[in-house]
Amino acid sequence: MNSKKEEENVVIETASRIMIPFIQLFALYVITHGALGPGGGFQGGVVFASSYFLYIVVFNIIEGKKRLPESVYTTLSSTGLCIYAGVGLLSIILSFGMAQYLNYGFIPFTSHFEKNRSLGIDLVEIGVGITVMAVMVSIFFDLAGKEKKDKGE
Secondary structure, rough: HHHHHHHHHHHHHHHHHHHHHHHHHHHHHHOOOOOOOOOHHHHHHHHHHHHHHHHHHHHHHHHHHHHHHHHHHHHHHHHHHHHHHHHHHHHHHHOOOOOOOOOHHHHOOOHHHHHHHHHHHHHHHHHHHHHHHHHHHHHHHHHHHHHHHHHHH
């Protein structure tokens, strides 16, 4: 009977190892194409975090904390915020006194105003996606740790 349970775990672990990279790839697609259609940084960040939640459900929370320690997701959340705010502040600085916060066209990525806007939007969406993913993971671990505290462990 024990071997059947081990066989089930092998199937689940193998399937999740195959699925997780595709979920993460889809999350990156949602983040980068958020300016062109439905989706964006928030939705992509949640999808990316869900791939990590799948890992935790299959392999357990201890392995999940080893894979992504608190210092990493704390750093990621502040990095994403800095990307978002940095693009906005760079827009203000380079708008030559017009105070255009998040008007990405003024950031000189290329010589075309519209291409600059597109690249700026992508940067902002990436920053939001990183922050949302890290905050969702933080909330998950906070709620998982709260259950242990409530039980008195």
